[in-house]
Amino acid sequence: MIELKHVSKSYTAGVDALKDINLTINDGEIFGIIGQSGAGKSTLIRCINMLERPTSGEVIINGKDMTKLSTSELRAERRHIGMIFQHFNLLSSRTVYENIAFPLELYGTPKEEQKKKITDILELVGLTEYKDKYPSQLSGGQKQRVGIARAIVSDPDILLSDEATSALDPETVKSILNLLKDINRKLHITIIMITHQMEVIKSIADRVAIIEHGHIIEQSSVLDLFTSPKTETARNFIGSVSSNTLPEGLKNYHIHDERENADDHIMMRLSFRGDVANEPIIAKLARDYNLEVSILYGTVDFIQGVSFGKLIIDVSGSDSNITAAFNHLHSLPIESEVLGYVSGNI
Structure with a gap:
């Protein structure tokens, strides 16, 4: 379970990126966080894995408050958290296989164990025949599959997705979301989706929180959000995929x-x-x-x-x-x- 209790994040310029965030994300669910650019959603996800340290509040993952861990303890806990990015962040000089192997190398995983893990993950993400290709030889969807494979090869409990589909065409978005649902089901990984696309939330999430100006202004099941939105912001997001307007x-x-x-x-x-x-x-x-x-x-x-x-x-x-x-x-x-x-x- 992931719990955020009264999490706030301020920067030295006097900008309050997050303001008293309270969230509970259950094990094994797909949780969406949606907001417009600048709403604070990327800061929020970076506070979960402590790439950004909150100014105040608690980030509790499986009973441990991440804000109170030492550097070495935090490094060990991060092994249980994978992350995928909008722009893939692949190493251009490494093959698909070598990109996926990178985190295992950092953790000192033996070569034979690496080979088995990578072979299984390549099959799961549908890239077995591409293992010797370089990122420049791949499509956007294939690059994101490599990013997903790299994020889950270390057997994390949690997968963070920061706008992972926003740079892809609609058909590729569907295939990536189907892959993430498959991973969630087969590997029982908790997935947190940061996005500004309501179609993504509708397609994949179990529950959703809407963030605006650093505040969580609404949270519910996705079905409740679509059938009974409480805020104008929620209604506007829903209107992008399910219009309420008259003909x-x-x-x-x-x-x-x-x-x-x-x-x-x-x-x-x-x-x-x-x-x-x-x-x-x-x-x-x-x-x-x-x-x-x-x-x-x-x-x-x-x-x-x-x-x-x-x-x-x-x-x-x-x-x-x-x-x-x-x-x-x-x-x-x-x-x-x-x-x-x-x-x-x-």
Whole structure:
């Protein structure tokens, strides 16, 4: 288990990069930390392996406070933490095999043990036939596979990923994320993903924390984040992969905050998940509560095998029926939000 307790990091120029960070990351999970450039996420991940020493607070890994270890003790603990980078950081004069061997050489691992470990890792990352090639002969995705192999060849408990997919094309990103999920499952390695890409979080993470201006402003399961975001920043990130906006043809309609006329329609957003996503919610509202309901926008998607959906609907009917229908919606595992009122029929 990884625990960050009241971690802060300040620099001599008076810049507060991290402010009172509190996180718990469970063994074996894939934990995402997302934020815009300059939010503090790279500083945070470097505090976990103590490449950056926090100004205050505790970084506890498997019961040991990393901030209190001596230099030699810290060096020994870092053997259990692998790291992969955005720009690969490979040694250009070494082959794929030799790049992967590098940390084993530093730890004094015997040659025969090195050979077995590297052979197994090459097979796991799909690079067996590339073992004698140099980085200049590899694609970006292949280079990142070498970086991943080098990071896990020493059998770490934790793998830190600092924007490891942001320099890759979308198809390669998918293959690298699939590889990381495979590594997490087969080797039971805890993975911490630092990223500004919501698609990465959606594809791979179990839980996620959003960092902004050095603060953790929201944290939850990825499914909860998508179906019930608490902050505007979270909604903006989600909007990058799952739009909440109205279709272009409806953007010209004037939506007002208050009802101006008795016949105004209500425009609202519904977010739902699991079994509810497969239920005839709209048909039930229209049938049981005598409402006119029009679907203006809708999506159904999946996160980790669980379906979730969003609808933007236009609702009209008597006030009493609308109130009864809304009470019904509130009894279901559905998030509902009134966006405003629209005059007349859309």
